[in-house]
Amino acid sequence: MLKILDTTLREGEQTPGVYFDLHIKSAIADLLDEIGVDIIEVGHPAVTEEIRLAVSSIAKRGLNARVGAHSRTTLNDVELALDCGVGFLGIFYCVSNDRLNGVFKKELSHAIGQIQEMITLIKSKNSDIIVRYTPEDTVRSKYENVFSAASAAVEAGADVISIADTTGFMIPGTSHNMYDHVKRLKADLAEKNLFPMIAVHCHNDRGLALANALDAYRGGAEIIDASVIGLGERAGIVDLAQLLVTLSSGFGFENRWDLKKLVELYDLVSKHSGVTISKNFPIIGENAFTHCAGVHTHAAAINPMHYESLDPALVGRERTFALDHMSGIASVKYALELIGIFNPDKETIQEVLFEVKKVGQKGRLVDLTELPHIVKSIKHIKSTAVK
Numbered sequence: 099m100l101k102i103l104d105t106t107l108r109e110g111e112q113t114p115g116v117y118f119d120l121h122i123k124s125a126i127a128d129l130l131d132e133i134g135v136d137i138i139e140v141g142h143p144a145v146t147e148e149i150r151l152a153v154s155s156i157a158k159r160g161l162n163a164r165v166g167a168h169s170r171t172t173l174n175d176v177e178l179a180l181d182c183g184v185g186f187l188g189i190f191y192c193v194s195n196d197r198l199n200g201v202f203k204k205e206l207s208h209a210i211g212q213i214q215e216m217i218t219l220i221k222s223k224n225s226d227i228i229v230r231y232t233p234e235d236t237v238r239s240k241y242e243n244v245f246s247a248a249s250a251a252v253e254a255g256a257d258v259i260s261i262a263d264t265t266g267f268m269i270p271g272t273s274h275n276m277y278d279h280v281k282r283l284k285a286d287l288a289e290k291n292l293f294p295m296i297a298v299h300c301h302n303d304r305g306l307a308l309a310n311a312l313d314a315y316r317g318g319a320e321i322i323d324a325s326v327i328g329l330g331e332r333a334g335i336v337d338l339a340q341l342l343v344t345l346s347s348g349f350g351f352e353n354r355w356d357l358k359k360l361v362e363l364y365d366l367v368s369k370h371s372g373v374t375i376s377k378n379f380p381i382i383g384e385n386a387f388t389h390c391a392g393v394h395t396h397a398a399a400i401n402p403m404h405y406e407s408l409d410p411a412l413v414g415r416e417r418t419f420a421l422d423h424m425s426g427i428a429s430v431k432y433a434l435e436l437i438g439i440f441n442p443d444k445e446t447i448q449e450v451l452f453e454v455k456k457v458g459q460k461g462r463l464v465d466l467t468e469l470p471h472i473v474k475s476i477k478h479i480k481s482t483a484v485k
């Protein structure tokens with residue numbers, strides 16, 4: 099069964115300038131848990147004392163989700179993470195030749211020895227913990243290195259191997275795609291009688307993180323990483339809301355997550371990260387369910403599905419019709435009904451529409467608090483007009 103790993107608190111806090119206080123981190127974790135994500139990656143305890151405290155505190159919160167820590171493949175980092183009492187521990191070690199030679203100055207065999215040593219240690223201290231090994235920048239590293247490190251990690255007890263597209267390099271349908279990568283790694287590991295869960299961590303540098311994650315899922319991935327607003331290094335990673343809503347339509351996960359809590363979660367994360375949600379952001383953005391052009395509103399007022407493939411009620415939202423220079427008679431009639439004016443005569447509608455378009459041309463929307471003023475002013479003009 100597919101699992102969702104949310105890493106808003108770990109990868110998301112790697113967004114420049116983003117820091118969540120402990121009480122906010124806890125509130126975010128609670129909402130993620132209520133929504134039903136499976137694993138909440140809270141942070142890398144060795145980075146700061148505050149992060150260590152947050153990991154340890156959230157691990158003790160009694161959530162349904164497994165609480166996870168992130169860690170380099172070193173004794174110090176691993177011990178700090180274990181002391182936090184987490185149920186999931188992700189270690190990473192890049193095994194590309196460039197990184198081994200240029201940064202670590204280590205042979206592959208040495209790196210693999212260290213990876214195995216740490217996994218054995220983690221499992222000896224806590225046999226229930228889920229251990230993930232990530233060969234960072236998996237998809238651009240030499241496949242043979244990745245395969246050797248992944249096999250050795252699983253032999254030492256790793257439960258999950260994560261394929262990280264650390265730089266958003268993959269493109270569906272090309273020679274470098276997640277579907278083939280997942281299939282190949284799974285098949286090669288299976289030949290050695292190794293069956294870890296395969297996770298995918300897709301960065302969004304080309305705007306393809308979600309497409310790549312779905313491609314990986316089709317290839318057999320069992321864990322998908324995501325974050326709220328897609329927060330993370332550079333352009334971030336897969337957006338959680340887009341992932342859950344997409345998986346809830348046509349993948350057989352219809353009622354798996356409490357999607358109605360997403361708006362509250364996004365408001366909280368946006369407010370405390372300082373990252374604003376753009377108006378046209380899918381699902382959560384202010385305009386995500388707003389119809390504007392006259393032709394659209396006319397058809398959508400008759401049957402919303404003419405211009406929607408996603409019911410706003412799925413995430414507890416409502417469709418709206420914007421009033422601006424694009425509006426037509428249908429939008430005005432609908433808006434007038436919303437302020438209690440039913441069956442207005444044609445002339446009134448036309449006059450209101452004329453005023454609405456005038457306001458819209460200044461780059462402003464007429465909202466339902468301004469509309470009654472327009473109606474009143476039209477009546478007033480009429481009653482005072484020289485006969």
Ligand code: HCA
Pocket residue numbers: 109112168188189190232234235260262263264265299301
């Ligand atoms: C990082 C890089 C990482 C790690 C992912 C993982 C990536 O910030 O350490 O450990 O599974 O994108 O490769 O986020």
Ligand code: CU
Pocket residue numbers: 109264299301330331335
């Ligand atoms: Cu990442």
